[in-house]
Every structure is written in structure tokens, then in C-alpha cells.
Amino acid sequence: MALQGGPPFKKFRADNNGLIPKQLPSSNPLKNAYSVNQLNGVVLPTSNISLKKLTQSGNTCINGTYTNNGKSLKTLSDKSKELMKQRKGLPIYEVKKDLVNYLRKNETNILIGETGSGKTTQVPQFLHEEALLKNGSVVITQPRRVAAISVATRVAEEVGCNLGGLVGYSVRFEEMVSDKTRIKFATDGMVLREAMLDPLLKRYSWVVLDEAHERTINTDILFGIVKKAQRIRKEKGKEPLHILIMSATMNAEKFSSYFNDCPVLMAEGREHKLDINFTNEKQDDYVLSCLSTVVQIHQEAPVSDGILVFLTGQEEIDNACLAMSKIVKRMDSQNCLAMKICPLYASLPQHLQMDVFQAPPLKERRVIFSTNIAEASVTIPGIRYVVDSGKAKIRTFNPSTGFDVLKVRQISQAQAWQRAGRAGREANGTCYHTYTEAQFEKMTMMPSPEIHRSNLSTVVLQLLSVGVTDVMSFDFMDRPRQDSLLKAIEQLLLLEAVKKLPSGELQLTEDGRKMASFPIDPRYSKILLMGPKYKCTHEVLSIVSMLSGEQVLTTPSGKMRHVAVAKHKKLASVEGDHLTMLKIYQAFKASKQNKAWCHENFLNYRNLVYITSIRKQLSELCVKAGLEMLSSSDNMDDIRRCLLTGMFMNVAELQPDRKYLTLAHHDQAQIHPSSVLFNSHSSYVLYNEVIHTANSYMHCVSWVAPEWLYEVAPEYFRTHHIKANAAVYAKKK
Numbered sequence: 001m002a003l004q005g006g007p008p009f010k011k012f013r014a015d016n017n018g019l020i021p022k023q024l025p026s027s028n029p030l031k032n033a034y035s036v037n038q039l040n041g042v043v044l045p046t047s048n049i050s051l052k053k054l055t056q057s058g059n060t061c062i063n064g065t066y067t068n069n070g071k072s073l074k075t076l077s078d079k080s081k082e083l084m085k086q087r088k089g090l091p092i093y094e095v096k097k098d099l100v101n102y103l104r105k106n107e108t109n110i111l112i113g114e115t116g117s118g119k120t121t122q123v124p125q126f127l128h129e130e131a132l133l134k135n136g137s138v139v140i141t142q143p144r145r146v147a148a149i150s151v152a153t154r155v156a157e158e159v160g161c162n163l164g165g166l167v168g169y170s171v172r173f174e175e176m177v178s179d180k181t182r183i184k185f186a187t188d189g190m191v192l193r194e195a196m197l198d199p200l201l202k203r204y205s206w207v208v209l210d211e212a213h214e215r216t217i218n219t220d221i222l223f224g225i226v227k228k229a230q231r232i233r234k235e236k237g238k239e240p241l242h243i244l245i246m247s248a249t250m251n252a253e254k255f256s257s258y259f260n261d262c263p264v265l266m267a268e269g270r271e272h273k274l275d276i277n278f279t280n281e282k283q284d285d286y287v288l289s290c291l292s293t294v295v296q297i298h299q300e301a302p303v304s305d306g307i308l309v310f311l312t313g314q315e316e317i318d319n320a321c322l323a324m325s326k327i328v329k330r331m332d333s334q335n336c337l338a339m340k341i342c343p344l345y346a347s348l349p350q351h352l353q354m355d356v357f358q359a360p361p362l363k364e365r366r367v368i369f370s371t372n373i374a375e376a377s378v379t380i381p382g383i384r385y386v387v388d389s390g391k392a393k394i395r396t397f398n399p400s401t402g403f404d405v406l407k408v409r410q411i412s413q414a415q416a417w418q419r420a421g422r423a424g425r426e427a428n429g430t431c432y433h434t435y436t437e438a439q440f441e442k443m444t445m446m447p448s449p450e451i452h453r454s455n456l457s458t459v460v461l462q463l464l465s466v467g468v469t470d471v472m473s474f475d476f477m478d479r480p481r482q483d484s485l486l487k488a489i490e491q492l493l494l495l496e497a498v499k500k501l502p503s504g505e506l507q508l509t510e511d512g513r514k515m516a517s518f519p520i521d522p523r524y525s526k527i528l529l530m531g532p533k534y535k536c537t538h539e540v541l542s543i544v545s546m547l548s549g550e551q552v553l554t555t556p557s558g559k560m561r562h563v564a565v566a567k568h569k570k571l572a573s574v575e576g577d578h579l580t581m582l583k584i585y586q587a588f589k590a591s592k593q594n595k596a597w598c599h600e601n602f603l604n605y606r607n608l609v610y611i612t613s614i615r616k617q618l619s620e621l622c623v624k625a626g627l628e629m630l631s632s633s634d635n636m637d638d639i640r641r642c643l644l645t646g647m648f649m650n651v652a653e654l655q656p657d658r659k660y661l662t663l664a665h666h667d668q669a670q671i672h673p674s675s676v677l678f679n680s681h682s683s684y685v686l687y688n689e690v691i692h693t694a695n696s697y698m699h700c701v702s703w704v705a706p707e708w709l710y711e712v713a714p715e716y717f718r719t720h721h722i723k724a725n726a727a728v729y730a731k732k733k
């Protein structure tokens, strides 16, 4: 069929004209792509054990009866029998006996196995079945909530229990656990929070740090925490804490050396074949390349074969979904198969995220456009094809502004491999990387540790709350830069979240302890803490929730653009973007969360619903922290004063040339055209972030009075001089 596609479609046409994506040998698709050993870039220490296919232990399911320590538990249903058959087919299951022996022998192990080999779902069950948990339980960390929930759901099914029974999960603001839970999947952030209350992690006999290669901040901190907990438990003669580090793609030598030269176990083999393809030529537009690849697959593959496409962010994904549905409509008229298109990103309401883990539709092809939240750990039913753009939004810290920004960047080889690994899980699979093999070779092997790319104040706060007082000498696997750590400490000192003891050690203040209980930037939690003082807890809760969610204004292109702009203007507040956010949130609540109202006003309904849920969760934490829930809906000044208590480091002053100068770093910046204050010239403004493109733009801006600055943070503004400061200061004196 003829697609009106243009060059990118052509590039992927399988028409033997030299434009077919390069296919690696199918007999051993990994051979010419990359293998675990190559990824390590090192020869593994000789003590490492390669777990080849060995005989099955097979002692957990005898004639359809599930046993634990020889005790018959229950007869398996047909579904469970089928699941048991699937389990036994997994490469990890085949080496169960050997693996369990090694795990029993060593307190710390590293396990490397191909994607889909069964590490995440099987190893925790082995620990339970083989009584390695003793009286404790195992927690398996995941960098993302969607993985924690979906894997827990699968393991509960395999074990034959309800979620929250023997198998449970714990993610931010949501837990499915009970006294019976022995196998718990949790986000790394949740385990870190548990460590704040119980630094020795006493309830666990095993901690499994899964997808360790991702090197999220939380996982990196956990490395140090579990290592220390293991050592102290040993010194105190307490029950040992076993540590297991797992991934398909990791630098084994580095991890082994950090964990006291622990052994590295390698489980070889994969259950299903995976074909890896690269393009022959560089692509100009990765979104278009992904769309054209999907179209090609859609024309050729059976309807039951699902496609998972990796793009970078919400907006791009929403646009890709829209573009795809238009393409399919055109194809429909030419008798093409129907397609169900699903977005998948973190700010999507959870029930929609989990929808993709349901069985795929029968008569439509399912195509999922996802961010990297589906990159590791997950098995999405029906996915046989992966299309990888090679890009992701990656957190980067700008030390001159003090802010983290998400930027579209090239992924690492390890991430490319993880993405490919989402196909070939239930059956043979194929991955199309929409970049050349030469481009792949140039990618870094591993993602750089997030701790090196982020605002460290949250990290320092977390370290202090788990009792690490000498932050500068914490056992980091990759130590953050000294100046970044010092800057983070300085920010926390300014926010009065920490204080310096005469010994030089840092101590959390009462406010700091409360701030650490909020899973948000310390600047935002400080604002919430100050809500009662300015009698506006409710208002700042709404604003902070809006700031923590995704963009709610939708601005279509074309004719409707000016209609949207006019509608948005009606919701604008003259005080600035923060109070505009409040107005929008309040109007949404007043509409009773009405979808049609959102549509009429060009607001993203889904994002507003998500923000409502964030607000609810933060509000519960405020109550837990003992904050008075006060409201001053008519006092706009006090609300901005309160915002300043956390954001006083983000103030800019108008200069005679009508540009602003940030007081923290004396950088020139302009108000971004999307701000309601664009074109206004208030002497002082509060901004949320400065984004550097060709110009430096302040985003999310509100005007503030100079005397408020002095009231809110007198010390800070004594040293960060403002023109009006001298007068105000003199008056106060």
C-alpha cells in the first residue's frame, strides 16, 4: 500500500532497495550487538561463577502441589499450573539449585542475567521457597512505581496469593502489604524512607537492589545504607542482612569492588530469541522515524503482536499518539488492521498506567508510546516489537541556577539493551533501534549516576534523616563533586532545615525532619511548613501540587490557538503564575472536576486529576506533620510571602535595561513569554526556574514586594544586596 509518508517512511521500507534496517544474525542476535561481558568493559574476576544450564531442583511443585519446607500448602489451579510451567521454562529457574546454594553461602552477591531471564520474578520466590528468608522478609527495590506494582502483581499470581498477602508492594503513597507479606516489591525511595525510621532495616533478612545499573539517587544512597546496616548487624551479632544486587546490564567489577569484592553470579541464556536492528542511515527526526517504523510493522506483523515505542516525554508522546491515530485513520480506508494506541508516562493516572498490563485486545494491534518508565523490569503482555528512539529526558543539574532540568539526551548502551529486552519476553521479539550501529557504539556504556546530575539538597536531607551526619564522608559508590555537596548543604542551612554543630557535623532541625518526610524538593516542603504561619496552608498546598505535576494549559496550534489564549487569560492572576495556578486549581475544583469544563477552557483534564491526587497525598502528610490546615483565600500577599520562605533564593531584580538580574548568581534573565507577567516590569520577581536556551528565561514568575524579602530571609538579603535593601534595612533598624 502506498503511504503518503515522505523520506523517513522510505528508510524503513522492507523493499530490498538497500534501505532495510540492518539485521544482526538471528541465530545469536546478541553476538554482534552487545553482551554482558562487553558491557562491563572488563574481564570479570575469576572468582565469578557462571551458572550454566543445570538440572532443575524441581522441589517446589510436586504433582501440582505447592510446597514450602515440605508442607503442602494447596493444590494449584489450572492457571497456577500454567504459570508454574512458564516459571520452569525460565533460564533462572533452570539454575535454581546452584543459584540458591551460592546465595545461601554469601552475604552479598551480584546477579547478572539477560533481560527476561527471570531475576525479578523468580529470585524472591526462591528465597522464600528455600527458606532463605528465615524469620524475616525480602524487599526488592525498583526504580519506578509502575515496575514495583506490575511485578508484584505477577509474582502474587505465580505464588497464588492476593496482592498484600504473601506478596505485596509499597510505592509512594500506596501500600499493599500485611503482616503476612514476606516478599515485598518497593520503589527505592520507599525503602529509603523506611531506613529513616529503621537504619538497620531489621524487618528484612534480604534486600534485593534490582536494576542497579540505573543508578538513581535513591538506589545509590541505599547502596551505602544497606552496606552499613549489614556491617553493624554483624558487629552487634544480630541476624545477618543479605544483599543481592541484580541487573542485566551492569559494570560488575565496579559493583563487586564497592561491595567488598563480593562474587558475581552470571545466569546465562535467554528463553526467547531477540532480533536487534539498527538503521542503515542516521535519521533526522526520531519521532517521525519511530512512527514510520510502527507503520511498517503494523502492515506486516500479525494483529496480536504489540508494539512498544520509547519516546521522551508526555507532550511528545501525546503528539505521537495523535499523529499515529491520524495515520491509522488514513490507513483504515485501505483495509488496514485496527490499532489501539496507548500513552504511558509517569504523570498518567495510575489506573491508566496499569491498563497496559492487562491482556492485549484481541482484534486490534496495541501500540504503546512510553517514556523510559517501561524501560526496565516490566513485562507488558503481548509486546513483540520494540521501537527505540534512542532518546530520553534526563535530569541534569545546572549549578549556576541551582535547578534540575529535564533535557532530551541520548540514552546509554545499557538502556538501549534494556529497551530491547522489553520484547522477546513471552515469545520471540524484535527491536528496531532508530539509529545506526555506529551511533550506538558512540553511546556511553552506562547511564551516569543520577547523583552527579541532580540538586543534592534532597540527597543531603535524606542522608541526614537516616542518621548520616558526616555527609561529606558518606560511602558513595561515586562521590558527588565536593562543591555540589557544599552548595546543597548551604541551601539547607538557608532553609533552616539543618544546623551546623560546633563539631562541624550537621544536624537536622525540627523543620528539616518534617521536610524530609515530604517526597518533594526541600524548597517546596519548606513552603508547606510555613503555610500555617501565613494562614494559607490550603493555598500553598494547591500551588505546590500544581508545581509538582505536569503542565495543565493546552495550547493547540492553528485556528483555535487564539481561543485557547483568550480562555487562559480569563484564568490569569495579575499577581503572577503561582496565583494563576491556584486560580486554575480552585476553578477546577469548583467545576467538580468536570472534564467538559477542562476541554472548554483548554486545560489538561488528566493532569489536573493527577495534581488533585498529589494534593491529597501532600495534604495527608501535612496533617501527619502536625501542620494546621488554614486558609486565607483573599490574602494574595501572604500567599506570596509564604512562597518566598522556600524560594527566596530565586528572586530577580529589574535592571535599568528592563532585563532582570538573578540575586543568587547575578545572571541576566527575561520573563518567559508563557508567563502571565510577560511584558510587565515589576521591580522584583520570584521565579521557579531559569531555563537557558538562546536566551535565559525565567519560568513561572510572580511579583514580590522588596520589603517581603527582608522580612522572610533577612540574613540572606543582607548578603545578596538588592537596591531596595539598603532603604528597607535602614528603616527596620
Ligand SMILES: Nc1ncnc2c1ncn2[C@@H]1O[C@H](COP(=O)(O)OP(=O)(O)OP(=O)(O)O)[C@@H](O)[C@H]1O
Residues within 6 Å of the ligand: 090, 113, 114, 115, 116, 117, 118, 119, 120, 121, 122, 150, 154, 247, 248, 376, 377, 378, 379, 380, 381, 421, 424, 425, 426
Ligand atoms: N506480567 C507478566 N505477564 C506475562 N509474563 C510475565 C509477566 N511478568 C513476567 N513474565 C514472564 O517472566 C519472565 C521473567 O520476567 P522477569 O521480570 O523476572 O525477568 P528479569 O530477568 O528480571 O528481566 P529484566 O532484567 O528485564 O527485568 C518474562 O520474560 C516473562 O516471560
